[in-house]
Structures are given as C-alpha cells and as structure tokens.
Amino acid sequence: MTSTLRPPPPAPPSSPQQAQSPAPRSPRRRRSWRQALRRDWQLYSLAVLPLLFFLVFRYLPMIGNIIAFRRFKPGGSIFGEYWVGLRYFRMFLSDPTFWEVFTNTLVLGTLTLLFCFPLPIVLALLLNEVRARRFKRFVQSVSYLPHFLSIVIVAAMVMQLTSIEGTANQIVGLFGGDPVAFLQKPEWFRTIYVSSEVWQTVGWGTILYLAALTTIDEDLYEAARIDGAGRLRQTWHVTLPGIRPTMVTLLILNIGSFLAVGFEKILLLYNPLTYPTADVVSTYLFRMGFQSSNFSYAAAIGLFEAVIGLILVLSANVISRRTVGTSLW
Amino acid sequence: MTLGTKIDAPTTRGPVDSRGYRIFRVVNTVVLLGVVVVTLYPFLNIVARSLSEEAYIIAGKVTVVPRGFDLTAYKLLMSDAMFWTNYRNTVVYTVVATLISIVLTTCYAYVLSKPQLKGRPFLIGIALFTMFFSGGLIPNYVLVTSLGMKNTIWAVVIPNAISVFNLLVMKAFFESLPSELEEAAAVDGLNTYGILLRIVLPLSKAIIATMVLFYAVSFWNSWFTAFLYIDRQDLLPVTVYLRNLIAGATSAESAAADADKVQAAATLQAVTIVLTTLPILAIYPFVQRYFVRGVMLGAVKG
Numbered sequence: 250m251t252s253t254l255r256p257p258p259p260a261p262p263s264s265p266q267q268a269q270s271p272a273p274r275s276p277r278r279r280r281s282w283r284q285a286l287r288r289d290w291q292l293y294s295l296a297v298l299p300l301l302f303f304l305v306f307r308y309l310p311m312i313g314n315i316i317a318f319r320r321f322k323p324g325g326s327i328f329g330e331y332w333v334g335l336r337y338f339r340m341f342l343s344d345p346t347f348w349e350v351f352t353n354t355l356v357l358g359t360l361t362l363l364f365c366f367p368l369p370i371v372l373a374l375l376l377n378e379v380r381a382r383r384f385k386r387f388v389q390s391v392s393y394l395p396h397f398l399s400i401v402i403v404a405a406m407v408m409q410l411t412s413i414e415g416t417a418n419q420i421v422g423l424f425g426g427d428p429v430a431f432l433q434k435p436e437w438f439r440t441i442y443v444s445s446e447v448w449q450t451v452g453w454g455t456i457l458y459l460a461a462l463t464t465i466d467e468d469l470y471e472a473a474r475i476d477g478a479g480r481l482r483q484t485w486h487v488t489l490p491g492i493r494p495t496m497v498t499l500l501i502l503n504i505g506s507f508l509a510v511g512f513e514k515i516l517l518l519y520n521p522l523t524y525p526t527a528d529v530v531s532t533y534l535f536r537m538g539f540q541s542s543n544f545s546y547a548a549a550i551g552l553f554e555a556v557i558g559l560i561l562v563l564s565a566n567v568i569s570r571r572t573v574g575t576s577l578w
Numbered sequence: 579m580t581l582g583t584k585i586d587a588p589t590t591r592g593p594v595d596s597r598g599y600r601i602f603r604v605v606n607t608v609v610l611l612g613v614v615v616v617t618l619y620p621f622l623n624i625v626a627r628s629l630s631e632e633a634y635i636i637a638g639k640v641t642v643v644p645r646g647f648d649l650t651a652y653k654l655l656m657s658d659a660m661f662w663t664n665y666r667n668t669v670v671y672t673v674v675a676t677l678i679s680i681v682l683t684t685c686y687a688y689v690l691s692k693p694q695l696k697g698r699p700f701l702i703g704i705a706l707f708t709m710f711f712s713g714g715l716i717p718n719y720v721l722v723t724s725l726g727m728k729n730t731i732w733a734v735v736i737p738n739a740i741s742v743f744n745l746l747v748m749k750a751f752f753e754s755l756p757s758e759l760e761e762a763a764a765v766d767g768l769n770t771y772g773i774l775l776r777i778v779l780p781l782s783k784a785i786i787a788t789m790v791l792f793y794a795v796s797f798w799n800s801w802f803t804a805f806l807y808i809d810r811q812d813l814l815p816v817t818v819y820l821r822n823l824i825a826g827a828t829s830a831e832s833a834a835a836d837a838d839k840v841q842a843a844a845t846l847q848a849v850t851i852v853l854t855t856l857p858i859l860a861i862y863p864f865v866q867r868y869f870v871r872g873v874m875l876g877a878v879k880g
Contacts, residue, residue, distance in 0.1 A: 285696035291770035292689050296701060299686035299740060303704055306737045310713020310721055327720045372613065375606050388610045390866060391617050397858050397869075399799035401817045405824045405851050406620045409627065412844070414638035416623055422638065448617065460874045480599050505710060513802050517821060531715070538716050539806075551714030559711045578706075 317549035323542060337549035347550070350533040353526060357515075358507045360443045366503050368447060369454025370496065374484065376455060377462050389459075392452025404517035407445050408432065432518065435526040442518065442527070446511060457495050465491035497575040505562035508554055530554050628652070628848035635844050651845035655853065660811060661819060665853075668798060668815040675735035675797040680789055682740050683748055688774055690745070691752035709742050722807060733807035734815070738800070744792050747872055751785040752778065788872040791865050795858065820850050 286293065317337055319329025341347040379385040395403070411417045411431035418428040431437045469487045478486060512531040519527035530550060538547030570576035622642040627635055631646030639645055655661055689695065690702055718737065727733040755778065763777045801817035808814055824847055
C-alpha cells in the first residue's frame, strides 16, 4: 500500500530570496515550515478537521489505554484514578477463562484464514476460465451480494437456517436424522461460523484477484504454450505467479486481523451454551467491560490483543519482504 | 489500473480445447452454478418464510416457495410504530453520517494528494497507522461516554466518520487528475478552496458517488455503535431492532402486545430481515459496479 510515486514537482520559479541561497540548486531543496505554511495555509486548513478527528477518535483512545495500568472508576477521569502497574495484565494471564478464549480465538482465526483466504483465489481462477461473459458477470454479481448485508441480517439468516425447522434440519431429516439445535451445540459453532464467513466474503474476495488476472501478460501464456505447457501447467507457472503480489498483500492483511475474528458476528450468534467453542478474546473483553463493568481489566485485554495484532502485521510484512519481495510498505 | 479498466477482459489463451479441458469447462460451469445456488438460497428461503403461514414453518416445510401464503406478519410489523421509528432513525443516521464522512474524507484526501505539500508523509502516516493499531473498545467507549455523546446521534455518526480505506481510494483518484487544470485555475486567481470546489469536485463526481455508496451502505448496516451507545429504544436504528428481535429481547409493549405476535416469531423475524435488506437489494444492481471499481482502485493504487 505504498503511495503512488510521482516525479518531483518542478522547481518553483526562482524568487529573489532563493537566488541568494548559496547551496547548489536542487529541485528537492527543502522549504522551511514558515514558507510552506505561508504558501499552503489554505491546504493545511482543510486538513484541520480531519486531523482533529484522528487525534480525538483514534489517537486519544490509544492514550486512553493507560487505564489498563490504572484503576478506573466509572464516571471518573478517563485516564483512571491511580497507578496499579501490571496488575490487570497479571490478572488475565493467570485467568483460566482468558486462556480458554485465547485458544478459541486462535482456532477460529486459523480456520477462517484456512478457508477465507484460498477460496476466493480458487473461485477467481474458476471464473477466469469462463468464456461466456454474461454467465461470468451473473455469477460475480450474485457472489458479491452477501458482502452488502448487515452482520445482523447475516446472523438472523444463520439463525433461521439452523433453527429446528430450518433448512439445515430439513436436510438432516432427509437422511433420517433427528433435528439438531445447531446453535445450542458447542461442537457445531465453528462450522456454522466459518461457513457463514465463507458465504459472506468469498465472492467479494475474488474482485482483486480478477483484477490482477487481467494484468498478466498474454505473451507469457503464448510462451508457455510453445514450451508445451497444458492449461494446468499454464495456471501453475504463469497465472499463480502473476497474482502472487495480490495474494501476499491480502495474506498479510488477513494475518493482521487474525485475532480480531468476527467479533460482531460471534456476539450475535453465541450464547452461554456455546461459550466453550465460541467465546473469543474480544467477546470476553466485551462481557468483562460492559457486563461486569471491569473497565481496566477489559482495557488490559484489549491492549494485549491490539499489540499482538500489530506485531503480527509487522512480522508478516517483514517476512514477506525478505522472502517474496512484496510488502505493504 | 485506471478507472476504465474492464475487470472481465476475455481470456484468449488460444484454441487448445483438449478433451480434458472440455470436461473441465462443464464441471466448472456446474461448480459455479452451485456457488450461485448456495449464495442465493438463504435469501429465497427468508422471503419464502416471510410469506408463509407460521404452521408450515414450524412443520419445517418451507424451502424456497412460500407455503400457505400469508401476509399477517407483514401487517403486524407494519403496524409496529417502533419499527418505523427505528427505520426512520436508520435513514437519518445514514444521511447525516454519510454527509459528515464525505466532507471530512474529501478534504483530507485532497490535502494528501498534493505531492509538494510539506509534511505530507506525516499526514499520511497518521491515517495509515490507525489501520493497524487502534485504541480498542474500552478506551473508545470511555471517550465517547465522557464526551457526553451517549444517547445522541453523534455517538453513531462521528466516531467512524473517516474510513482510511476510503480515504486512500479518494487520494488515489485526486492524484490521477491532471495537475495542469489546477495550475491553470491558480493562475486565473482561484485560491485553494475555489480550485477544490469549482475545478476538482466537478471532475470528481464519479468518485464522490462511489464514496457516498461505500459510506452509506456501511452506516446503513452498522449496529454495534448504536447497540453500545444508545439505550433509548426510540433512538435505535432498525438493525438494533432486528438484533433485539433475534435475541428475543424486544421490549414488552411492542412484541407481546397480542398473543398472535408470540406465535408469529419466526415469520416476524423473516419479515424484518426482508424489510431491512430491501433498500440494499433494490439499489444493489445499479451500484454494484461502482463498488467493484472503487475497491480495485483503492487496492491497486492505494
């Protein structure tokens, strides 16, 4: 996600002051802040409100994490009352429930990554082989659709489909089975969660791959064919390397959000019966904060989660830059 | 990747139709049809349920065709004042939030698109960093609460006003505009605001429309912020109405008013899903390609 490189702007017409400067002329000579402000103050003024937004609603909460190290009383200062050091971190590290939800997070995160990352690639490759453009477009339009739904709607649909009289149980009935209360069974939660996630994201995920596929040079296929490569070998040696940068970029992003598994969806779908498999770090944090009003404790968990997420992105980025030469920045 | 690039340029990999490949193409078509069926089925099922008689649903007989055509649930929901209040709230929140978001995003993206601006890397960095690290739920909650925004529209429309992804998409678009136009306008004596309003924005209708769509859909669909910060039922958006319905926590006066409603729970949920999704489904065919374009632009150039 590097910013587009542009040629350096042409050197400004030389003013008397600049002519006096002794340094050799270079188009990238730094202007002083005073000059920049005088010249571009109107541009800077446009940035004031958005900057304020970032500072207040994105950076202030980061500083607000300080309450993870301080005792917080609801209604008191947003930075808490007094220092307690690492007390809350020690608390959750020795909390068996925390390790349970941490394991669940890893399992759900891994499963999501395992299915939601490769499936769009497969679907994009299949779509790419379709010659009938109308059919291709139709399949694409339909598969994007679930992406535009609210998570509440998706959760409600999941509930209807898995209810006692829902489609899932109609299928179970066809095979002579007894109705299963799927959403009450911990052993079913992972399946339900991952399938609904795939249903919602797989089509949308193909967009970038399809775009990347169109940029592959036709000559490469030509050359591969002359070398005697069949369709499968062409796919393996030309198509896949061609979309590798896209794959790596999306993989890094996926790894970065690895721990932030579908918090909202789980919150809507889980219940105390399915906690053994469904409760994840963020839902546990939510209950600690808002049902037990233990804000400092919950903030400590949240900070821990965010730092791990950051470390994951940074290391994935470094690893991919060293190994495949693609990175986010 | 420019705006005009077709995403479905035909693949011309030559006429190597071996027998194996012909078989593959048949299988491929079947698989893709399967994807279509699996994707559409939940929608059809919900619509069928919403139009069916409760008895057939409970008996597990409804799949994609309504059984025992019945509009009672629609009438019930239509007569629920709270549903309409919440529906109207969703519309208001979406409009206000989108407006705020568009103004802030446009301003910042325009500033970021000026390569000669001193401090630009810093301004970009400030935005980018928030994609990878955030304050977290609790500090955000404490902040919004202590700003006194609880139970006001501001809690819903302000804290998510700028999406960094959208910002990058817009920045990429502004960077693709020919800078000569703006230089000419500057020579003619327009100041920065004038250039933005009278030169740049008229050229940016496409991207602004895309941004409006991106933001509007995300605000229309959002529920968690309202769920977190709004306790008063008459201020909730319809997504939270639906979430309360599926969580079985609808307020007593609106749900248990008559015994019929308790019986019609499954149908009522289906109807609520249909009515909440309807606006999205109605505009989807027309706006879909803009989204696709925007995503590609943002990802490839961002």
